[in-house]
Amino acid sequence: MKVEFFRHSIAGDDKRELRKVLDSLFLTSGEWTKQFEERLAAYLGARAAVGLTSCTHALELALRYFHIGLGDEVITTPLSFIATANVIEYTGARPVFVDVEKESGNIDAQLVERSVTARTKAILPVHLYGQMCDMQALRAIARRHRLKIIEDAAHCLEGARDGVRVGEFADAACFSFYATKSITSGEGGAISTNDRRAAAWFAKARLHGMSTGASERYAVRYQHYDMEFLGFKCNMSNILAALLIHQLARIAGSLKRRNVIAKTYSKGFQSNPAIRLLNVLPRSKHARHLFTILVDPSRRDAYLHQLQDAGVGVAVNFRAIHLMKYYREKYGYRRGDFPISERIGDSTISLPLYPRLRDKEVAYVIAAVNRIIRR
Numbered sequence: 001m002k003v004e005f006f007r008h009s010i011a012g013d014d015k016r017e018l019r020k021v022l023d024s025l026f027l028t029s030g031e032w033t034k035q036f037e038e039r040l041a042a043y044l045g046a047r048a049a050v051g052l053t054s055c056t057h058a059l060e061l062a063l064r065y066f067h068i069g070l071g072d073e074v075i076t077t078p079l080s081f082i083a084t085a086n087v088i089e090y091t092g093a094r095p096v097f098v099d100v101e102k103e104s105g106n107i108d109a110q111l112v113e114r115s116v117t118a119r120t121k122a123i124l125p126v127h128l129y130g131q132m133c134d135m136q137a138l139r140a141i142a143r144r145h146r147l148k149i150i151e152d153a154a155h156c157l158e159g160a161r162d163g164v165r166v167g168e169f170a171d172a173a174c175f176s177f178y179a180t181k182s183i184t185s186g187e188g189g190a191i192s193t194n195d196r197r198a199a200a201w202f203a204k205a206r207l208h209g210m211s212t213g214a215s216e217r218y219a220v221r222y223q224h225y226d227m228e229f230l231g232f233k234c235n236m237s238n239i240l241a242a243l244l245i246h247q248l249a250r251i252a253g254s255l256k257r258r259n260v261i262a263k264t265y266s267k268g269f270q271s272n273p274a275i276r277l278l279n280v281l282p283r284s285k286h287a288r289h290l291f292t293i294l295v296d297p298s299r300r301d302a303y304l305h306q307l308q309d310a311g312v313g314v315a316v317n318f319r320a321i322h323l324m325k326y327y328r329e330k331y332g333y334r335r336g337d338f339p340i341s342e343r344i345g346d347s348t349i350s351l352p353l354y355p356r357l358r359d360k361e362v363a364y365v366i367a368a369v370n371r372i373i374r375r
Ligand SMILES: *Cc1c(COP(=O)(O)O)cnc(C)c1O
Pocket: 053, 054, 055, 056, 057, 080, 081, 083, 084, 126, 152, 154, 155, 175, 176, 177, 178, 188, 189
């Protein structure tokens, strides 16, 4: 058997919607983009959402809107995809890493406050694997020190914790629709906010700071555009939006299935002493983006290959960012600087988790993992 690490869930509805775009006039940002943005904002309970081409761009736009740049510091986690730290680098600011909690892999709110300096401008938490960070604690720190909060919610469209929805306590929250994310258009992203002025800026910043987009310029009679500020080029097209509209509508069913699979995995591994699982906190709605197991770090890479040889698709999310060559060389980071992130980064293996995964595939993965990963 071959169990793919990920298979998307593009269905008939999505293909029909895409066909409508292809048969229409505007392939670039237009009616479908707008419709997706409205539905995403409604789903999140946010005032506004703006469609982009990636979460990376969403994070960068948020930092730029808050004038974060040279001489500033942004506190974030080393246990994430590199994009999280890279966007801080783009602006000229310095990423200040804070280690994570052993039980959840999320940024340790207790350690965040100790890393605040006069230069700190923002906190950039990541809701790792789909479980939210302690936003109550992070918001209290942000208020005490007048910091912005920009959530990297690439894993966490569906998440909530302690009654707080993803993005609710943030100045902006950033989402990804990259190829392996829970809803996907191959590439894609969005930013949500409750600040209407920020939303209006994001909508222009995604298109060079232009006053009108193509579908507005040509809607009635030609209108000249002005360029109000130096923007970027990362607007979500109708093509991407069409693929996402119905996936968003199906998201509860998708999460339900991912929850069933995650529970089956947890049960399947619970009596294996060579496997540790991260905790699911009480009062937390886990978005179940990734299912990871933690194994002996000295054997992790061998296990990866053995699992692949057994036909099980695997991934590593993530090796700690501060140990990447660029960050080691630029900032002099060394092994031992953030021991918990390093430990999780060296021990983690991600297993297949998506709605199309069949029960017999789940059983196959459990059997293969328990056969290969032993004391
Ligand atoms: C996927 C991912 C990103 C980047 O998303 P893109 O849409 O590919 O730019 C950022 N942060 C995390 C935690 C991710 O997993």
